[in-house]
Amino acid sequence: MDSLISALAIWALPVLLAITLHEAAHGYVARHFGDPTADLAGRITLNPLRHIDPVGTLLVPASILALSSLFGAGGILFGWAKPVPVNFSRLRNPKADMLWVAAAGPFTNLIMALGWAILFRIALVGEPGAYTLPLLKMADAGMQINAVLMVLNLLPLPPLDGGRIAVSLLPHHLAWRFARLEPYGFPILLVLLFTGVLGAILWPLIAGFRFVLGALIGI
Template sequence: MPNLSLPQFFAVAILPLLFAITVHEVAHGWVAKLYGDPTAQRLGRLTLNPLKHIDPVGTILVPGLLLMLGGFIFGWAKPVPVTWENLRHPKRDMAIVAAAGPAANLLMAILWAIVAKVGYVLGPDSWAGIPMQYMGVFGIQINAVLMILNLIPLPPLDGGRVAVGLLPGPWAWQLSRIEPFGFFILLGLLATGVLSILISPPIHGFERLLTFLVGLQ
């Protein structure tokens, strides 16, 4: 969105961003509750109130700095707590709980594509047309980034936990041992540019496919 000033960008980006991180985390907690773990509900995390999910560093400081530096936007929210022992089938159910976050981002990307399409149909003569287009496009972009990023099979990312749930016991155990170092590995990939090389093609491919399907291309 090169034609927007920084204040204009924040105006159209704040709502899609808050929904992207909030619904992603609520999806984890809701599915965990469905499979027997009420921890997130007891801690008040099954809410769309973004204040319950925002991490001051990961949700505000780091993405804001990266945005001003013109780099790849990267951030995180406070993880929804899951007590895996409460799950009926812990190994399998934990993979399903982890997959719920990226699935929520997929659904939100589709919804924001529809918002962008409605804005396109309304056109520039409508007061809402252009803002809806910009907001919808950013909604597609941020949800595509969160979905693809979290599908990387690296614990503690969702994709890593899905992989742990799907792999045979010994392999799952070996992969789970990476989790304490996963965040630092991710930061290293980000700092060296490898992360962008890995996830940019599928992100752009998903965005092009979605905009084509709703008739924005």
């Protein structure tokens, strides 16, 4: 039980920030390109309470951590927030602007991963103290959850951000056909997850990203 409480304390802030700021970024960029839908819904805010999904932001990550802490089960720690409403038809140039709106979430995770990496480096080279180890673990958790969310969301599968980026880049006659996969995207993702295919795809990419982060901060 103590190990579970420790894990929750270390991961809570990184997970909350990674998931909620990812969604807020979509709303900010959508407003910039002409769609006020998220703004009118009160979702363009850094207040995480406006983005929390009880299942995706709290229950799913906590359950994965609990299984890992109590039974030593491995797995990809991930979650989701309430999706920010975006009406792509209200963007000034819907097909082109969709790319920037979709890319905003993974880009925010990239920036947060870099921020946590810098914090890790500061804690590593600083004067050792009572909070050094917890800070190192929290910074490592921040790098990990943001790496997972960034790589996962860049998969070219609608409705993931990577799928919407692909729709934006494809020629019109292919884009609309590819976009029709969106209703089936989440079931496909679940099949890939439970068959182990998703992990086989993601882990090498996540490990490569973590290696680059380590090289950037000199560890």
